Amino acid sequence: MLDDFTNKLIRCTICPRNCKANRFSHKLGYCKSDASFAVSSIVVHKGEEPVIGGDKGVCNIFFSRCNLQCIYCQNYQISCVNSTIIENKFTLDEIVEKIITILKTGVNTIGFVSPTHFTPHVKAIINSLHSKNYHPTTVYNTNSYDKVDTLKGLEGMIDIYLPDFKYMEYDLSKKFSDAKDYPDIAAKAIKEMYRQKGSTLVKDEDGNAESGLIIRHLVLPGYIENSLKVLRFIADKLSTNIHISLMSQYHPVRNINEYPNLNRKLSDEEYSIIINEMETLGFHRGWMQDLESSDTYLPDFNNEHPFE
Numbered sequence: 001m002l003d004d005f006t007n008k009l010i011r012c013t014i015c016p017r018n019c020k021a022n023r024f025s026h027k028l029g030y031c032k033s034d035a036s037f038a039v040s041s042i043v044v045h046k047g048e049e050p051v052i053g054g055d056k057g058v059c060n061i062f063f064s065r066c067n068l069q070c071i072y073c074q075n076y077q078i079s080c081v082n083s084t085i086i087e088n089k090f091t092l093d094e095i096v097e098k099i100i101t102i103l104k105t106g107v108n109t110i111g112f113v114s115p116t117h118f119t120p121h122v123k124a125i126i127n128s129l130h131s132k133n134y135h136p137t138t139v140y141n142t143n144s145y146d147k148v149d150t151l152k153g154l155e156g157m158i159d160i161y162l163p164d165f166k167y168m169e170y171d172l173s174k175k176f177s178d179a180k181d182y183p184d185i186a187a188k189a190i191k192e193m194y195r196q197k198g199s200t201l202v203k204d205e206d207g208n209a210e211s212g213l214i215i216r217h218l219v220l221p222g223y224i225e226n227s228l229k230v231l232r233f234i235a236d237k238l239s240t241n242i243h244i245s246l247m248s249q250y251h252p253v254r255n256i257n258e259y260p261n262l263n264r265k266l267s268d269e270e271y272s273i274i275i276n277e278m279e280t281l282g283f284h285r286g287w288m289q290d291l292e293s294s295d296t297y298l299p300d301f302n303n304e305h306p307f308e
Contacts, residue, residue, distance in 0.1 A: 008120045009035045015067040015116050016147055016185050031065045031117045032081045037090045038064045038118075040078035040301055042098045044107060047297055047307055049245050049287055051201065051209040052139060052160065058109040059102040059136070061095070061125070062301075063118045068143050068177045070166075072220070072262050074253050077301040079114065086301045092121075096128045103134055109208070111139035111162070116146050119154065126157050137210055144186035145179055151192045160209055161193040164216045168229035175259075176220075187233065190215065199241035201285070214286070216245040219274050222261025227274045235281040244286035246278060249293040266291065 008014055009023040019029025028034060039061055046057035064087035066079040073079050077086050090098075099110060110129075115122050126138060137159045144163040165186055167173040173182035193213050201212035215234060219227045234242060248271045256262045268291055275288060299306035 005120045005124060012117075014119055014147070014150055016145055016179075016181065017067055030081075031067045033065045033117050037092055037095055037121055038087050039090055039095060040064045040085070040087045041306055042095065042102070043305055043307075044102055044105075045111070045307055048111065048139075048162075049214060051203060051207060052111070052162070052214075053107065053109045054206060054208040056105075056107050058111045058139065059099055059107050060111040060113050060141075061099070062113045062306075063115055063121075065117065066114050066143070067117045068145050068179055068182075070143075070177045071256055071259075072176065072250070072253065074251060074298060075114070075301070076253060077299075092124055092128060095125060096132070099125070099129065099136075100132065100134060103136055107136075109137040109139060111141050113141045114143065115140060116142055116150070119150055123154070123157060137208075142189075144189050145177075145182060146185070146189040148188050148192045151189060151196075155196050158196075159211045161197060161213045162216065163190050163193060163213075164218065165190060165230050165234070166218065167226055168233055169223075169226045172220075172223060172226055176262075187237070190234075191238065194238050194242070199239045199243075201243050212243070214243045214245055216247060218247045218250055219266055219271060220250060220262070221264050221266045221270060222259075224270050224273055228277050231274070231278055231281055231283070235283070240282040241285060242283075244278065244283050246274060246286065246288050247293075248289045248291050249297045251295065251298055253298070
């Protein structure tokens with residue numbers, strides 16, 4: 001009988017693409033990920049929401065490639081499947097040892113970034129850490145193009161869900177991320193995360209999050225109606241008690257002449273409209289960003305510490 005790890009990867013239907021690819025072969029699926037532990041960076045990151053990791057930061061594991069191909073992705077160096085990307089092929093033991101080295105410095109939160117297509121690997125890493133008596137707070141930092149069944153399989157293993165709710169407009173999700181069904185898929189996925197965690201963000205005595213749900217939304221310049229629809233959906237179908245991280249950090253990383261709005265930064269007027277709508281809807285928990293943040297969060301994965 002095949003073990004669960006092998007079974008999930010030998011005919012991969014982990015994400016909504018349902019490629020059915022054998023990731024142990026050379027005939028790979030949409031994300032072009034094989035069965036290895038393909039990680040682009042394992043690094044302490046202090047740029048997440050203040051409650052995640054606190055002053056010490058979070059040990060982020062950046063998986064390579066992605067099951068969405070957003071044309072504006074700031075992590076394109078490690079996510080774009082149609083070009084040479086920056087990645088390393090580690091063994092499970094090597095990854096766990098790197099994480100433990102960071103945990104020993106006092107960091108007690110680990111984040112899995114772009115983990116959707118690597119959920120069997122996520123489980124293996126967590127189980128290995130637990131077997132060595134390490135139980136850090138776990139963060140699932142996802143684009144939300146996740147299957148509900150896959151998320152159900154993570155229940156009890158993930159402490160904090162950190163989903164990005166990108167679109168409620170089908171034409172944008174198709175044009176910008178090659179996923180016309182994203183609004184439906186993401187809505188179901190985030191509803192499942194909400195079922196598991198509710199709207200309460202559990203914190204320790206130092207104010208660091210230990211369990212809960214934080215929904216991120218990146219406001220795209222020129223497409224504020226999409227942002228308004230995302231916020232209205234969360235308010236109508238989930239709860240205004242959910243913590244919202246409203247991001248203004250969009251920065252054009254590649255020239256996209258076909259969509260002029262994506263070749264510029266977000267304006268103060270655009271961001272103000274979204275903030276006003278968030279307040280009107282009754283959201284009262286979360287974070288906003290300064291517009292200058294668009295110059296702050298640009299990583300370079302050629303560096304050992306991409307965000308420095």
